[in-house]
Amino acid sequence: MNASRQEYDVDDADDAGSRPGLAPSYPDITRSNALFERASGLIPAGTQTLAKGPQQWVRGVAPKYLARGRGARVWDVDGNEFIDLVMGVGPISLGYAYPAVDRAIAAQLAEGITFSLMHPLEVEVAELVREVVPGAEMVRFSKTGADVTSAAVRLARAYTGRRKVLCAGYHGWHDWYIAVTDRSAGIPEEAKDLTFTFQYNDLATVDDALDDDTACVILEPTVFEPPAPGFLEGLRELCTRRGALLVFDEMWTGFRLALGGAQERFGVTADLACFSKAVANGMPLSILTGRRDVMRLCERDVFFFTTFGGEALSLAAAKATIEEIRDLSVPARLAQQGRKLKDGYNTLARALDMPYTTCAGLDCRSIVTFSGPEPLVMKSLVQQEMLARGVLWGGFHTMCFSHTDADVARVLAAYEEVLPILKDAVSRGDLALRLRGEPVEPVFRKTHNFHVKPKPRA
Template identity: 65%
Template sequence: MPNKVAFNEAYPVVTGSDGLYERALPIMTPVTQTLAKGPGQYINGVAPKYLKRGKGARVWDVDGNEFLDYNMAIGPLSLGYCYPRVDEAIIAQLKDGITFSMMHELEVVLAELIHDIIPNAEAIRISKTGADVTSAAVRVARAFTGRKKVLCCGYHGWHDWYISVTSRSSGIPQEVRDLTSTFGYNDIDSVKNALDEDTACVILEPFVFEAPRHNFLQELKDLCEANGTLLIFDEMWTGFRIALGGAQEFFGVTPDLACYSKAFANGMPISLLTGRKEVMDLFKEEVFFFTTFGGEALSLAAAVATIQEMKEKNVAAYLAEKGKRIKDGYNMLAAELGIAHYTGCTGYDCRSLVSFDAVAGNPLELKSFVQQEMLRRGVLWSGFHNMSFSHTDEEVNYTLAAYREVLGLLKEAVTRQEVASLLRGAPIEPVFRKVSNFNTKPVTK
């Protein structure tokens, strides 16, 4: 029998997943379309590789095993799998059509919603992916300022201007690489040292897990204004989660441009660029940013329904309340067991991260052990708590009960120095997120 969300006696059987993987290997390079969803982020032989369906906060793999999901499709599912109001909106629109020969009325409906919600949304562009809108933001910032250079902090997608500062920069000309450099989060001096008269924009995630200190975001805005540089918030993770209007509402700092995707359409592919009208007006003639699927109506319908639900149900407060219980509960358990010096949960309540310190051993092995044991207990876990509106009190209670048992096992394994030997497969691999050269000054000619 497949495993359930329960204290199962056995680890999940994943032969169906492994069979699909073997079929994919000869013809897909690589097999995953998103690194965070790929097999490298899960312990081999225990974790499923392919999911089949989801409902609420739970998923079922191709072998029929059921899991409580805290990844939530790596972010987009803010309400939950197969959320009725959103699915009904998609189905209703599907009956009328998907993509049309002219503009669709939902483009206006969504734009009006966004204009009312997001502080800097004097003007709005709609696209499909996060990389689309971050790259459009950089292009229009260069056009508006007449400058070339970009300063970035965080992860901003696969396009040349950003990925050139990472270890995966092959195929990008050196001339392009020279135009982008990085700075450290909460390190205002690294920004001061990097800004120059040719810096078109500073783009960053307003937070990932670390909170801004010493009024960092406002100081950053002030620096940019004084230098004639545009400030861009990449709000893929913060938008519609920390507050309906995103980090710019939550922190009271309004950027020149802001980019959104993931949370606001509950899984449908869509993204937004919002910003000052005088900057965004350049898209009318001077700057080209158009795509056939920008007006795809199923995603527009999903976005409208999702945002309306978020407004009416105060979803951001719900995510914070449930997420706080898990974050605080994990830390209380770690303290109670005497292991808080090597594991803890940090971040904002709506999205937190469990981490492990090398003082107790290889952090990836520690994480793999916890993942392995959480999977056995029916929790699809990769260290994150991406909260959704479908996570219930009962599910939070169960998760904390599972943590209590698993952290106790972790303590025993660390004490006996048996973590590596207890792993039932190859440990997880490092997450591709960090750049290889943080805090690099721009190249000067």
């Protein structure tokens, strides 16, 4: 089709009865756009969290600001209602405005937030974490995932007397990690020469990269690809044999894949493990745990203290959240509901003979992938049409305890309408013409093949 995007119209005669139609209307985002205009030139990139920013959403169609949430539903500033499959980019494990957590926060708020001395919740939540997380002999709290992964790296360097780090996954914004991406401006070359990556599920790349100056191997134990048989066990043995610490970044797996995270699920205990996101149902808290002989370095030799580490609202939320996850078998429910979406999507795609799209990953958090020359445009078209059908969709199924059977059914009903539109656009070669705005962008232009064998020590 040779028409411009502006000329493409769902009411064209060619559409009538011969092709699946686009949505008759899209969300009114007038207030979202006005707010974003105010942010222009004031907030870098317009957002505090890149995954929430307009670059990850079809501009001109997607809302930019959410005003409130309840259960698995959210409402934007223009009043549009959506089933949320993003869940705050991970932290909402139970649901928005979840009563048990909100009651705990409100009760603590009436007593105070941050104090001049330590608060009992620091002990109570640490004991609870030690109870449910394998290998959690000591516990330190902070605020963000990047805090605790960076603290883990510092501890590993102090404990081993070594400098280099091997990583696989996303680990935050600090120098030691972001040096391996294409957003590494401002990081000294000396820091860049100390971090290297390896291929997930490929023990040979780890063995090849490990040397006598490797302090730790840090990885997300699983993201969407499951660990191959023996991979995590092999990492454990390899690190032990070569004198490097094994660190699990459990931001996504902790308290979601299982109560005790990937260590519980896969039966492999790391030397250090890092948690955040799901542990406090939206309140800012991160946790570093691990071996006592390593963690004790935080008492004197390694400085990792923060003013807000003992902030009581987040600790109250974490205590209530962990207890709900434990007592209500939340991980099993997340897996059950997520499996329905994953299997339902794949059933629809197979029935429509669409081999270029599939849903893969964990039951509790899966990803919809697209292959071909324009995968981001394909994703954008699906996102645009899911938004029009009341689903806040960023390409993932991030489940929370509040996702009901009716929510799952509604999402699958939306896919039943949207996938034929995608198939028709692919077959006609007019994907971009069906977008009502600019397509989504990748977070990193360079997203794989980072592995570089560490340079020998001079």
